[in-house]
Amino acid sequence: MESSTTSGGTSRREATRQKLYEAAVTLIAEQGFxxxxxxxxxERAGVAKGTVYYNFASKSVLFEELLRHGVGLLTASLREAAESTARGGGSKVDALDAMIRAGLVFIDRYPAFTQLYVAELWRTNRAWQSTLMVVRQEAVAVVEGVLREGVAGGEFSEEIDVPLTAAALVGMVLVAALDWKSFQPERSLDDVHAALSRLLQGRVSGRR
Amino acid sequence: MESSTTSGGTSRREATRQKLYEAAVTLIAEQGFxxxxxxxxxERAGVAKGTVYYNFASKSVLFEELLRHGVGLLTASLREAAESTARGGGSKVDALDAMIRAGLVFIDRYPAFTQLYVAELWRTNRAWQSTLMVVRQEAVAVVEGVLREGVAGGEFSEEIDVPLTAAALVGMVLVAALDWKSFQPERSLDDVHAALSRLLQGRVSGRR
DNA sequence: CTTTTTGAACTGACTGGTCAGTGCAAAAAC
DNA sequence: GTTTTTGCACTGACCAGTCAGTTCAAAAAG
Structure with a gap:
């Protein structure tokens, strides 16, 4: 009998792994690895301890695969956002704006994963350091790509520092969103998006 | 023997506590609490284990006092930056710019503390949660204050969302700086500061 | 004499990882 | 179509090691 569950995961095993991911992500976000x-x-996943070790070689491996899984979702979403504005012939600012929204949507849906990711990203001497770097680069590269295209097309100043600006933009969205979820969770996504758009387009200090 | 070190610490006890802070901050930044x-x-502080418990009630208390200590330094530095531009009759954008620099200087000097702080800030259900919130608010309030003054004085649009914009600005500096220290440590502070200034003043998408 | 530090031994709770065994659905055998 | 076998997925008691925190006599510092 084929299990009639939801997302792509077919086998029983895949369903169990998914449950373990979900359990691990919230717990680690709250308490740390x-x-x-x-x-x-x-316990949270509703399986026996042995099952964890049947599905993952170790606690660290579970965590690493969780990281890959999560950032994969984010990267895909960012790429999709950038491409969809490109198809519509939008400017690069529009692409950045769409990516900001995609980032917010992601954080809105997976706040725990985001927390966990931020908490681990700048640590050193940890087993999963290299994994973290790889997935980080995949995500940031999407932003950098759009910035470079913008510079090439004359839309952005040639003086901008692409990697640093990309990091700053990511940070802007990340911290604003985490604050939103942590301290003003009642606000709407559109609201937050509008505030960040304004900042992106320099309409903060601009008079009119 | 009086240690000829820097900050205020007078008594022998204070010197020991300082050594413990320094040892704890790097270790916790690398590995987590x-x-x-x-x-x-x-061991890292070069004292006996008993000394730790003579000076601090517990591991958690040591950590909490470390947090207070560190954010106290940052807040003082931000306030100083904001006030010094105010004395010079500078605009609020100048004040923000000075605070960005102050933030960079702080992160440059205490990268480990910054790492550790970021890693803990959005966690929940932790013993030191309330301490973390208090010190966060102290620091962010300085930024919010400048933004509000800017709005009141007509320099910033009234449409800006003060708390959210403050968080976004903090995030911009935080993530850019952590990336700087982690991935391009050879760059100069001025360099990084210039890139962030540009972003702050919306000179990224601006044509000229 | 008082304050602070030392250092080593000890405890008791907790944790990552193991492993012999269970359940069960589909395949194989008859 | 009934019985037997297979092997995947899962179980949970158990173990060896680790760690926060305690204790305390004695030494160092002032």
Missing amino acids: SATTVDEIA | SATTVDEIA
């Missing part, structure tokens, strides 16, 4: 026990993850 | 052992902290 080291403070989260495998027993907790298993 | 839970993964860092008290034995490690004592």
